Structure formats: structure tokens, C-alpha cells
Amino acid sequence: MLFKGCGINIVTPFTDTNEVDFDSLGRLVDTYINIGAKALILGRTTGEFFAMSDNEILEVVDFVVKRVNKKIPVLAQTGLNDTSRSVVLSIRARALGLDGQIIASPYYGQGNELGLISHFKSIALAGGLPTYIDNDPARTGFNLEPSLIAKLAEIPNIVGIIESSSDLDHLADISPIINDDFVLISGDDKTILAKLGMGASGHISVLANICPRLIFNIYDRFNEGDLAGARQVFNDSLHAINLMSLDVNPIPVKTAMNMLGYEVGNFRLPLHPMDPDKAAQVATFIMDTGLERL
Numbered sequence: 001m002l003f004k005g006c007g008i009n010i011v012t013p014f015t016d017t018n019e020v021d022f023d024s025l026g027r028l029v030d031t032y033i034n035i036g037a038k039a040l041i042l043g044r045t046t047g048e049f050f051a052m053s054d055n056e057i058l059e060v061v062d063f064v065v066k067r068v069n070k071k072i073p074v075l076a077q078t079g080l081n082d083t084s085r086s087v088v089l090s091i092r093a094r095a096l097g098l099d100g101q102i103i104a105s106p107y108y109g110q111g112n113e114l115g116l117i118s119h120f121k122s123i124a125l126a127g128g129l130p131t132y133i134d135n136d137p138a139r140t141g142f143n144l145e146p147s148l149i150a151k152l153a154e155i156p157n158i159v160g161i162i163e164s165s166s167d168l169d170h171l172a173d174i175s176p177i178i179n180d181d182f183v184l185i186s187g188d189d190k191t192i193l194a195k196l197g198m199g200a201s202g203h204i205s206v207l208a209n210i211c212p213r214l215i216f217n218i219y220d221r222f223n224e225g226d227l228a229g230a231r232q233v234f235n236d237s238l239h240a241i242n243l244m245s246l247d248v249n250p251i252p253v254k255t256a257m258n259m260l261g262y263e264v265g266n267f268r269l270p271l272h273p274m275d276p277d278k279a280a281q282v283a284t285f286i287m288d289t290g291l292e293r294l
């Protein structure tokens with residue numbers, strides 16, 4: 001098991017000229033290690049790897065791996081929509097010392113079952129790292145069927161699935177697949193309790209970029225057997241979780257971080273600054289709760 005507990009899906013800060021801001025990124029990495037994150041996750045929609053070149057992605061991986069210096073695991077999305085590109089990216093990321101790789105479910109050109117198996121298998125074996133399949137149907141437009149997930153679980157190096165699906169039937173159907181060799185990782189803050197109840201051994205959070213203690217507290221209380229306490233903390237966090245869905249990820253969380261003084265910069269198109277009315281809701285939450293920069 002590569003990591004257990006709560007990992008933070010870290011944003012990628014950009015400068016005013018839309019380049020990666022490594023100074024800001026370094027401050028975030030240090031902060032999240034000190035606050036008790038069990039892993040740092042790079043890429044996915046939160047990290048905007050979809051709008052970055054391979055060299056930029058690898059520069060971020062290299063920087064974070066060196067900054068973390070094996071204190072906690074670093075996982076990165078090296079599996080994108082293009083199989084051959086993903087294979088090369090995974091091999092290069094492994095050479096930089098990455099601890100684990102994430103392969104997103106292909107979008108748009110989704111492929112049939114045999115094509116999908118070949119896609120995941122090629123990337124997993126080429127990278128040679130512990131590999132997590134990322135199932136996020138709301139963003140990819142494609143849900144990996146439980147029967148397919150069962151076949152992927154048999155591939156060497158594939159050690160688990162990051163589930164962002166909110167479909168409880170789907171979660172129930174993959175439950176028999178979950179074991180010590182193929183783990184379930186929760187990938188959505190709003191369904192953390194449901195997935196912990198289904199046996200998730202870890203959680204990857206977006207909200208933890210600004211409210212890590214809330215998310216960590218939910219996880220810790222659940223695993224201590226304090227279900228009522230976990231539910232209460234979750235209920236207390238629900239408004240903040242919903243705010244992170246006001247716009248396309250990571251627009252709300254980056255907006256909140258800039259309001260708090262993290263200086264993570266803007267976005268890359270097609271992402272765009274938040275609608276003023278929605279941004280005002282985020283600002284009101286920050287003021288009403290007294291939320292401060294970590």
C-alpha cells in the first residue's frame with residue numbers, strides 16, 4: 001500500500017506570465033507536509049496537467065519529488081488520453097524518483113474494452129511504478145465498468161483505483177474487488193464518508209488545499225470508530241465542499257487560495273477566472289468562518 005490516509009491534490013501555481021511558479025509551489029509543498037498530509041498528488045483536474053506540456057509536467061514532478069525528499073509519497077498523473085505519450089511520460093517520471101503514477105480514464109476517444117485494457121496495461125508496465133486507475137466519470141464522460149476494473153486489477157503494478165464516482169451502485173459492485181492488493185481511494189470530498197464505508201484506505205482531497213484539518217478530521221474520526229463524530233465534521237464541512245463545486249475544478253479552490261494570500265496565480269485556458277457572483281460566495285465563506293492561510 002503506497003499510502004494510507006489523506007493526500008492533498010495540490011494545485012499548480014502560475015506566475016503573471018502563465019509559467020509554473022516554483023516558489024509558490026515550494027511553499028505549498030512545505031505547508032502540506034508540515035500539516036500532516038499522507039501524500040501529495042500532482043495533476044488530475046486540480047493540477048491542470050491537461051493544459052501543460054510534457055516538459056512542464058516533468059519539471060513539476062522533479063521539483064516536488066526533490067522538495068518532499070521521501071518524507072511522504074508523491075503521486076502524479078502520467079496517464080493521459082494518448083497512450084504513447086503517457087508511456088513516455090511515465091518512464092521519464094519514474095526516472096525522476098516519482099513514487100506512484102495515476103492513469104486517467106480516457107475521454108472523448110474512449111476505446112473499447114480491449115483497447116482500454118491495453119491502454120492501462122501499457123502505461124502501468126512501462127512506468128513500472130505502483131499505479132492507480134482514476135475513475136472520474138463526471139469529468140471524462142466515461143465510467144469504468146466493474147467488470148473492466150476487475151480485469152485491470154489483475155495487471156501487475158496496478159494497485160488500486162481512485163474513485164470519484166458518486167454512484168453507490170457502482171461502488172457496491174466494485175466492493176468485492178477491493179483487498180490489500182487492490183485498494184480503493186476516495187477521490188471526491190463530497191462522498192468521502194460513503195467511500196470510507198465501502199472500505200477506502202485513503203482519500204485525495206481538493207478542499208484540503210485550504211481546509212486540510214477538516215478533511216483529515218473526518219478520516220481520522222471514521223477510522224477511530226467515531227462515526228457520529230466523523231459525520232458531524234463532514235456536515236460542518238459540507239458548505240465548503242459545495243463551494244468547491246461552484247465552478248470547474250480548480251477554479252474555486254484557486255480563487256479561495258488567492259483570496260487567502262497563497263499567490264497561486266491564474267488559470268490556463270480554457271479555464272477562466274471565476275464569475276464575480278460566485279467568487280463573492282467564496283469570499284463570504286472565508287470572512288464568515290475566519291479562515292486563514294496555513
